[in-house]
Amino acid sequence: MEQISIVDSKDHVDERVKIGVWLTDKRSSGKISFLQLRDGTAFFQGVVVKSVVGEEIFEIAKKLRQETSMWITGTIHQDDRSHFGYEIEVDNIEVIGESNDYPITPKEHGIDFLLDHRHLWLRSSRPHAIMEIRNEVIRATYEFFNNEGFIKLDAPILTGSAPEGTTELFKTKYFDREAYLSQSGQLYEEAGAMAFDKVFSFGPTFRAEKSKTRRHLIEFWMIEPEMAFMHQEQSLEVQEKYVAFLVQNVIDNCAYELNILGRDIDVLKKYTKLPYARITYDKAIEMLQASGKFSDLQWGVDFGSPEETFLADQFEQPVFVMNYPKAIKAFYMKPHPTRDDLVICADLLAPEGYGEIIGGSERATNYDYLVSQIKKAGQDPKNYDWYLDLRKYGSVPHSGFGLGLERTLTWITGEDHVRETIPFPRLLHRLYP
């Protein structure tokens, strides 16, 4: 008798199999028990008929508690009434691990209680579905960048200098000196692009920010590609192709999970249509002012959540907002060729109020310009010595961007809060489990 996983039921219809499972719920009458079962790969129903299994097994089935683990044997049948499509007619049950008073019951629980039990909550169907989608987005990310000729080049997490100031950085003693946890691998990826043409990092980043919004995590994962000999227009094409690829793969491979989450696939399908619209920051300001909803808004400010949501709402797909004022963007962005007050950059705003999911730019290539920008920002160019080397020894046009994994997942899954999209969220007041 073959040992299988629930997810593979379709290949074993009318076969007798053995599966290791946990009980999630049950309903019993005098003659039949319906066991809701999970094995980590999927969820389905086990049917235990007293006249088939006999008194002893039927009593065991009746006494099972939530999250008891067991080996079950039985025959897989098609079950067109369930979304999963299959069930098992159980003929034997062998309990492995008991479970008493499992804390997460089918009733409603508060978010703090659920997060305190995140190590168990992940077993529930919604977190399970979200993590399956997260896995698919991770898988598709590697597929995309491998196919496009990028190599993964890991930026370090521990860095020795904190040139932009330490207020939002985590600090640690590193033997006889101090180190900081990375907020971004970008500068290292720029060095990488000069050595490998197209590189990406994909790792955890850290921001010691005292924000408590539904868009912020203290520890989150970023994908940061960097491309040599590439101008911003080509970079935007890579970005939209990548985002559409992620959405398409989730549609193709996670229909079951999207259904559990109640996420409408027809809405997601719109986001696979390319190209995404491109508007300038100037145009965005015009649109916001013309709306009558942002009466105090002046050219030169950065956008907050209400402005981003309004702008995104004017488009069916994600929209690039390009070429922001130099004064509100990072020092390393390439200056606009004809407008001294702008840089060549773009943020990608997700629809439905999910905000910025990508920030990117062409990078400044001129050594003297970079030094002057670093000084203007009140910083010491000495702290950027190795980074400046990249402009001393064969500087080339290059562009890059960063995509926030959890923000992108929050949008794709249609969740309310970014904390739902990472296995063990780190928040202002949460470092457990």
Add this chain to the structure above:
Amino acid sequence: MEQISIVDSKDHVDERVKIGVWLTDKRSSGKISFLQLRDGTAFFQGVVVKSVVGEEIFEIAKKLRQETSMWITGTIHQDDRSHFGYEIEVDNIEVIGESNDYPITPKEHGIDFLLDHRHLWLRSSRPHAIMEIRNEVIRATYEFFNNEGFIKLDAPILTGSAPEGTTELFKTKYFDREAYLSQSGQLYEEAGAMAFDKVFSFGPTFRAEKSKTRRHLIEFWMIEPEMAFMHQEQSLEVQEKYVAFLVQNVIDNCAYELNILGRDIDVLKKYTKLPYARITYDKAIEMLQASGKFSDLQWGVDFGSPEETFLADQFEQPVFVMNYPKAIKAFYMKPHPTRDDLVICADLLAPEGYGEIIGGSERATNYDYLVSQIKKAGQDPKNYDWYLDLRKYGSVPHSGFGLGLERTLTWITGEDHVRETIPFPRLLHRLYP
């Protein structure tokens, strides 16, 4: 005219193309210049003939310095004398970025000098080849675990408790409390296995260890799979299949890079033959004692580098050493069913003196046993409350292991020091660049 990458030369033989490149070296006579070029994807030669390009371009070519960046146009030709197989007959050169006094010259440099210039050193052919192989091992890791039905479940980096003591942990202020940088995601992956059946983490881990050996990094990447309803024997099969898969993919996809490193493919091919040998710790002690080289060695001790190398030398492939003394292994390992002094575990030793690349075990499933082991280790079970929950609510047999990415790469590439296998190594005295 198409803009291409050097690596795609084979698809453009006898075509005129445009490529963005850097100069790595050159040789000139009065009539012809041979330019050694790289574009990040590969290295090849450009030939500049004065009578073809004319005086002006020929003069530009003659004055090019190491790491100058430029657009070149020309015609791709087959070149059977070079290992790469193609060269370009240059007809135009347009310099993009000058380069004066590039620090890494073709002469020999000391390791500290090279590591100080790691942001530039990555452009050189050996580090370039190693990073291409690293990328291939990363890619193959995702392919393997995706194919085997695992999902990637990211363990957190910042954790709130340090139950095993803080001496080798990096510590940071986390708002109003303290956090530690993860040494391993295993405990979180165990929670994951109970929710998703088969999970793996693949992220950076940190060990504040004052060692300066060629096997130690402060920051390194680990792959940590964890599998529910799985005993140790099946786990060993996953492990050897995974390692052989990595080696096979490097052989298949990185022959060019292995050649640059002088790594013999026939040696690597031996490591793809399965199964790997399995010996017990007891047998290993016997072999070491019988060798006459470790006369003081007593049953019960852990192995160091000399013992591991001796044991590995007795086999053609990597070898599993199984079931170590309980006293020298972690508290969470499953006790041996008939030998009270052993646990069910295995280390995988790489050949050629590269040491342990995998550590793994079946995990203890019994709540009371785990609590007693935690107490025996002088620790407080309260610090393991969420981990112990996994044994309270449907405990199941499960096994897992951890593979160190850089140690595995050091072995596969045949390098002397683990620092060569990570883009920006963090060592006892190195946190730069």
